[in-house]
Amino acid sequence: MSGDWPLWEVFVRSRRGLSHTHAGSLHAPDAELALRNARDLYTRRSEGVSIWVVPSTAITASSPDEKDPFFEPAADKPYRHPTFYEIPDGVKHL
């Protein structure tokens, strides 16, 4: 019987109103202990209000080799970004 525990990725919501962000990873035998280890490790200075743990093997990642075709469509749509639009000086709350 092997004692090697699987790897988990940890996501922490640092305060209410923000989304969970990747904090790091850790080893744990199961999800319950992963959650508890994450609490001890990544929030011991009260850095978080909520934690997600995900088995590292459950993450499907885009390959950097496909970087260009995968992300280019977004790069040529500058109209999705607010800075695309010119607004006269002095106009507020836009």
Next chain:
Amino acid sequence: MATVTDAGQAAVDAAQAAHTAAFDAAVAADERIEPRDWMPDAYRATLVRQIAQHAHSEIIGMQPEANWITRAPSLRRKAILMAKVQDEAGHGLYLYSAAETLGTSREELLDKLHAGRQKYSSIFNYPTLTWADVGAIGWLVDGAAITNQVPLCRCSYGPYARAMVRICKEESFHQRQGYELLLTLSRGTEAQHAMAQDAVDRWWWPSLMMFGPPDDESSHSAQSMAWKIKRHSNDELRQRFVDICVPQAEALGLTLPDPDLKWNEERGQHDFGAIDWTEFWDVLKGNGPCNEQRISQRRKAHDEGAWVREAAAAHAAKKTARNEQEATA
């Protein structure tokens, strides 16, 4: 046939050249390399070696300080020391995680540590003989570590740089608590002052050795600098550390054990005495006062914990099997 092979080889070479060019350009532009990016094998190997050594140093480094937790002379100091040693375990974890992004498991790295095939910082092969050593470690050893680590926050490998940012942020209290501890001793009774001076006398030179051999004898430095894994040379960082420590020692009311230490007006830096590199290489080779003790305690904790790790894994397997059974039932 030969032409096909040649063409194949040429294509591989071209791809390799393109990868290398992209990697070099990213490093030159101060971009971060991320785990799934292509990277030269030697870059990966250098990082694994350095991050592993760093992680091992954190967990071996728990021992000399933990040696005093149960004897801490006030409850306030006890709480601080426990929190600090705990941080070191945490930092070891962050660093092992960073190493794992390079495709090497923690188990593998620990095995290498236990087998003596990977190193940790030699400083932890010195003993903590008195309570003041806890202060000297905080001030000098953590001080030297921070001098080394702050530039690593800008290291070219993303996960390592991010781990270092977190570690440096958390470690800011480590050095200050050590300094405050020594200051209290220095201003305390005669016996306490003597204890503080004795600790500084013993830890000063080994702390200077923490920056590694002089630049002209350092085998990995040049390549690491080119890859932006390392940002400053060993001698540069050592000089910076000496210049920082001199006024801090004065404020402590303690002396640094180096008769040649003096301000050099011309250089705008301190001159300091020759480091005994024979001692450095000797301790590194395993002949320090505590090499054997540190590694056997580590191995013992790991071996005695095996049944716990196995039990938790067995329980998880049982639970998974039960869930699957329920799902099919």
Next chain:
Amino acid sequence: MDTGAALALGDDALVLSHRLAEWAGHAPVLEEEVALANIALDLLGQARILLSMAGDEDELAYLREERAFRNLQLVEQPNGDFAHTIARQLLFSTYQRFLYEALAGDPVFGPLAVKAVKEVAYHQDHAEQWTLRLGDGTEESQGRMQRGLDALWRFTGEMFRPVEGLALNWQKLEERWLASVTAVIERATLRVPGGPRTGAWAAGAGREGLHTESFGRMLAEMQHLHRSHPGASW
């Protein structure tokens, strides 16, 4: 204020924190180094508040003789293996949780109890999680966990001897504790130990200053530096 109750609760936390801190550098896996230290730090924080209610925290921790300590014998028991430590954690943190819950409205201890119960709930959860894994893990872990519980069971009766200054229903506390601990032990496929939980030998137990052999050695280690420099500040 009668300081007896503050000392009893404070010494429990102080002594158990010390025992847990002995794990530093020896835990079975790095993640547990962090977890055990968290629990030890919580307990030390509680101890400092409680001892300060009774006097000077350092004088009380470092200058009292063994017979003046009011902690339960359970918390001073040596760590043993990880299962033994987890058994001690399960038995004590379940007790401490219900005790603090019952003290939430207490005029003296209420504020501390309300804050500490959140910490202790986590300690109890940690102990339960591990009891389940070790109990229902491998044959070896099950044997070790059972031995830990069996060895410590005899120290659990003392927990429910009324402490002067704590107005609560001790019998109800004991019933709640027994039900909770029994449920966890059974879920972990372990047996509730059959031995007595108290006996004549425990007549003048921890709360009255009578301790077990290893406690003197623990105190000697804890106090020696402080006592070697009378009057010094640290």
